[in-house]
Amino acid sequence: TTTPETTEYDYIICGGGTAGSVVAARLAELRDVSVLLIEAGQHNSLLENTQMVGGCFKNFDTDADWNIVTEPNPGLDGRRVKASRGRFLSGSSGCNGTLSIRGTKQDYDDWQLPGWSGDDVWRCIEKAENYHPSDWMKHNPKAHGASGPLDTEPYPLAPISNMMMDSFISKGLPLDPDMFSTGDNPHGCGHVVRTTYQGLRATAANYLVGAGENLTLKTETLVDRVIFDKNIGGDEIKATGVEVIDSDGKMRTLAARREIIISGGAYCSPAILLRSGVGPKAELDDLGIEVLVDSPGVGKNLMDHLIVFLFYELNKPGLTLDDQLYPPGALEASYKLWKEHKKGPLSASPFGAFAYTRLDERLSDSALWQSAPRLSGRDPMGLTSKQPNIELLTTECYGGPKQFVDFPHDGKSCFSIIPELFSSRSRGSVRLRSIDPSVNPVVEHNYLSDPLDLEVLAEACRLGNEIVTEGSGTRDAVSGSWPASAAHHSLRTRDDWKTFVKKNATTCYHPGGTCKMGKAADPLAVLDERLKVLGVKGLRVADTSVMPTLNQGHPQMAAYAIGERCAEIIKQGM
Numbered sequence: 001t002t003t004p005e006t007t008e009y010d011y012i013i014c015g016g017g018t019a020g021s022v023v024a025a026r027l028a029e030l031r032d033v034s035v036l037l038i039e040a041g042q043h044n045s046l047l048e049n050t051q052m053v054g055g056c057f058k059n060f061d062t063d064a065d066w067n068i069v070t071e072p073n074p075g076l077d078g079r080r081v082k083a084s085r086g087r088f089l090s091g092s093s094g095c096n097g098t099l100s101i102r103g104t105k106q107d108y109d110d111w112q113l114p115g116w117s118g119d120d121v122w123r124c125i126e127k128a129e130n131y132h133p134s135d136w137m138k139h140n141p142k143a144h145g146a147s148g149p150l151d152t153e154p155y156p157l158a159p160i161s162n163m164m165m166d167s168f169i170s171k172g173l174p175l176d177p178d179m180f181s182t183g184d185n186p187h188g189c190g191h192v193v194r195t196t197y198q199g200l201r202a203t204a205a206n207y208l209v210g211a212g213e214n215l216t217l218k219t220e221t222l223v224d225r226v227i228f229d230k231n232i233g234g235d236e237i238k239a240t241g242v243e244v245i246d247s248d249g250k251m252r253t254l255a256a257r258r259e260i261i262i263s264g265g266a267y268c269s270p271a272i273l274l275r276s277g278v279g280p281k282a283e284l285d286d287l288g289i290e291v292l293v294d295s296p297g298v299g300k301n302l303m304d305h306l307i308v309f310l311f312y313e314l315n316k317p318g319l320t321l322d323d324q325l326y327p328p329g330a331l332e333a334s335y336k337l338w339k340e341h342k343k344g345p346l347s348a349s350p351f352g353a354f355a356y357t358r359l360d361e362r363l364s365d366s367a368l369w370q371s372a373p374r375l376s377g378r379d380p381m382g383l384t385s386k387q388p389n390i391e392l393l394t395t396e397c398y399g400g401p402k403q404f405v406d407f408p409h410d411g412k413s414c415f416s417i418i419p420e421l422f423s424s425r426s427r428g429s430v431r432l433r434s435i436d437p438s439v440n441p442v443v444e445h446n447y448l449s450d451p452l453d454l455e456v457l458a459e460a461c462r463l464g465n466e467i468v469t470e471g472s473g474t475r476d477a478v479s480g481s482w483p484a485s486a487a488h489h490s491l492r493t494r495d496d497w498k499t500f501v502k503k504n505a506t507t508c509y510h511p512g513g514t515c516k517m518g519k520a521a522d523p524l525a526v527l528d529e530r531l532k533v534l535g536v537k538g539l540r541v542a543d544t545s546v547m548p549t550l551n552q553g554h555p556q557m558a559a560y561a562i563g564e565r566c567a568e569i570i571k572q573g574m
Contacts, residue, residue, distance in 0.1 A: 006216065008255040009036040011570075012242055013263055014223040014272060017091020018556065019543040020263030021204035022128070022563025025149070027570060028215035036254065037208075038244060039219045041088035044205050050086075050094035052338055053201045054346030059095045060084045061402065068267050068443055075426070075448025077502050082401065083304075083443060084509065085265055089219055090203035092265070096509065096556055098201060098349045099393075100129075100152055100193040101180045103551030103558070106386045111548050113517055113529040115565065118183065124561035124568075137191050143181040144193075149206040150560060151197035158396040160319040160415045160474075161352025165189055167471020168392075173355045180354060180553070186388040189355035195556065196349075199342025204560070220247035224437040226260055226276040226539060227253065228292055237292055239539035245437065259538050261531075261566065266511035266545040270299035270430045271441045273515065273526070273541075278533060287435055293535035297524030299441075301516050302428035303550045305508040306447055308461055308501055309400055311416045311482035312468055312489065313408075319477065321345040321397040322413040345397070352396045352415075356388035356552075359459055366494070368455050380452055381423040387552050390460040391420040392467070398482070401506065406483040414482035417468050419460035420508055422552040425450035430514050447505065457505065458497035465489060465497075510555050512544035530574050531566050542566035 013024045016039030024037035047064055049055030059065055066085040072078045086092040102125060105118020122143075129145035129152050137154040144152075157165075168189035169175055176182075179190040195202045208217070227241040241255040262269045273279055277290050279298035284291045314320065324334050324345045337344035360379065363369040372380035381389060395416045398408050408414050428445040448454045468474050469489055481489045491497055515533075518525025527533055531540040542562050544555045551558050 006034070007253070008257060009034045009216065010256070010258045011261065012036045012038065012254060012256040013261045014038050014242060015091070015263035015265065015268065015543065016089045016217070016219070017086065017263060017265055017543065018093040018204045018559040019563035019566070020261070021090060021207050022560060023261050023263060023542050023566050024215060025207035025211055026564065026567030028211050030571065031212060031214060033258070034214050034216070036216045036218065038221050038223055038242070039089045039217070040222045041219065043219045044089040044094050044203065047088055047094070050088060050090060050203065051200050052346050053098055053196055053348050054338070054350070056095040056097070056349070057401065059086065064088050066267065066440065068440055071442060071444045073445060073447045075446070075454065075502065076505055081445065081447070081507050083267070083445070083507055083511065085267060089217070090205040092509065093195070093203040093556065093559070094201065094205070097351055097554070098194040098196050099351060099554050100195060100557050101354070101391070101553040102183050103553030104183045104186060104387050106384055107549070107551040107553070111517070113519075115529055115569070116517070120565070121558065121561045122183065124564035125557045127564050128557075128560040131193065132197060138177045140178045140182050143178060150195060151202040151206065152193045152195055153197055154191055155194045155196070155348050157352050158319070158321055160314070161394060161396055163319070163473035163477060164353035164394045164417070164471075166473030167467050167475070168353060168355045170472035171467045171470065173357060179356070185356065186386055187357050189353060192351070192354045194348065196347070199338065199347035218246070221245070222437050223264070223272055224251070224275060225272065226262070228276070228536065236537055238537040256538070259540060259570065262539070262541045263543045263563070265543050266302065266514050267430055267441060267443060269541050269543055269545045270514040271432060273298050273533070274432050275435060275437060278536065283431055287432055289435060295526055295535060297516060297526045299430040299514050300427070300524055301513040302430055302443070302445060302511060303424060303513040304445055304447070305420050305422065305510040305550065306424065306453070306457060306505045307418050307420045307508045308457065308505045309404065309416045309418055310461060310464055310468070310488055311398065311414050311486070312478045313412060313414045313480055313482040313484065314477050315479040316477055317411055317413060320413045320415050321350060322408050325397055326407050326409060350396045350399060352394045354394070355392045357390060357392070357463070358385065359389045359456060359463070362459055362463060363456070366455055368451060372452055381425065381456065383423050383552070387422070389422055389456055391422065391553070392460070392464050393418045393420065408482070417464040419457065419464045421453060421457040421460060423549070424453045426453050448502065454498055454501060455494070458494045458501050461497045461501060462491070462494055465491065508554075510550060512547040512550050512555055515541045515545040516548045517546050518548060530569050540566060
């Protein structure tokens with residue numbers, strides 16, 4: 001006799017990405033409960049490019065990518081931006097840059113929500129982490145976890161990155177080796193710990209290894225909507241199940257005895273809520289969706305970090321990884337090296353040196369900056385002096401998303417410095433294009449719609465260019481811009497850089513904020529500080545969509561912390 005398929009569970013987690021995998025695994029530690037984790041994409045073990053770090057861009061523009069494309073952005077000269085997200089078990093932890101850049105503790109203190117201070121978030125990050133130290137990098141043991149599921153390690157630098165560190169230091173950004181883990185320094189350069197170990201990417205799927213039989217995993221299963229019971233007394237409605245489309249295209253209903261947690265990420269979580277009747281009334285009415293909760297903040301407050309790649313040609317060979325990737329036969333040899341020994345350029349992400357800085361002094365001649373309104377103790381971007389305005393990160397070779405096609409040949413080599421804008425004032429939105437769950441939502445990022453964002457990012461590029469062309473480590477090794485037809489190395493004024501930024505800025509793949517936590521008085525709050533969806537029972541959201549503001553860093557470790565914190569809150573019966 002065949003056992004009938006279970007269709008009822010205690011907890012259902014919708015989305016097996018970074019935070020969702022964490023929530024599912026931690027709840028499954030309660031041996032007397034049943035947990036279902038639903039993932040739209042394939043199992044990550046079927047996708048080699050989720051294990052081979054250097055293969056991450058190979059997941060883009062395939063079925064392993066949600067293939068989100070933004071609406072045209074007027075601030076980017078009308079360009080659309082490809083906003084790739086991992087569509088497989090482990091989500092974007094399986095195709096990100098592997099960077100553990102937590103931001104500063106002040107970033108989380110700014111949320112002003114109980115249980116979400118910088119110290120709270122740091123504790124959750126350390127709970128996730130299993131740090132493997134290395135002799136060459138001086139780390140702060142108090143800032144790292146040593147027994148979590150997520151392996152991390154420092155990454156030894158190629159010569160160009162050591163040269164860039166010298167350039168950072170010579171231009172007034174002192175070395176603070178573990179600053180991106182301690183979270184207490186807005187001005188300096190340091191080393192970034194990676195979510196890799198022994199030549200393999202470490203992802204949220206690490207959490208699922210060895211999980212008990214009480215955790216059920218359904219891959220290639222798309223969540224359509226949450227089902228509610230409106231007959232539990234009073235005005236309350238309770239989430240009782242989900243409608244899904246399984247791998248053979250059939251619609252099924254799965255019931256949750258206790259709670260449902262939506263972990264679809266900043267684009268998909270608001271879409272699930274909207275299809276379920278939770279969102280702005282006018283938008284739901286337009287699509288003929290019954291309004292269960294008029295929640296105006298669902299899909300609003302979309303944020304991201306914008307970056308600009310600035311490539312430079314080098315006049316000496318052997319400083320970058322290009323010679324292991326681009327000459328005939330080189331990539332095949334590097335792949336063989338990874339396949340057989342888990343070493344070589346494909347065993348790590350191609351990022352090198354990193355810095356944070358504030359830009360107050362450099363913007364002191366900006367009329368826009370000086371005249372902008374500001375709160376007491378904050379700059380016009382809303383940041384304190386403890387928080388960086390920008391990050392500068394560098395690469396150890398040429399490459400990036402598919403628009404970068406000027407690969408170096410004939411012994412040439414190049415690298416990039418990438419300014420990243422924090423605390424952007426522009427906000428975007430996510431809304432449904434259709435009630436069909438297989439149709440991606442409309443994503444309006446509104447990049448650079450606020451002129452201050454352009455002002456600060458242009459200044460960040462100006463600074464990055466100065467560091468490369470004037471810094472002690474690189475000034476004698478750089479022959480000019482790459483490709484040779486480009487001339488950004490000779491740009492001098494902020495206005496010149498503004499033109500360049502509008503033409504070239506792109507996403508750092510850090511969306512968040514579209515189902516934000518907030519206080520009861522905040523009209524755009526979708527969740528309370530316990531991640532509960534306001535207006536219903538039995539439903540939470542856990543992923544970067546819950547962040548009221550983004551961290552001044554990369555959101556990967558914040559996503560792990562959100563997953564850890566969600567599981568703690570549920571276990572504590574809050």
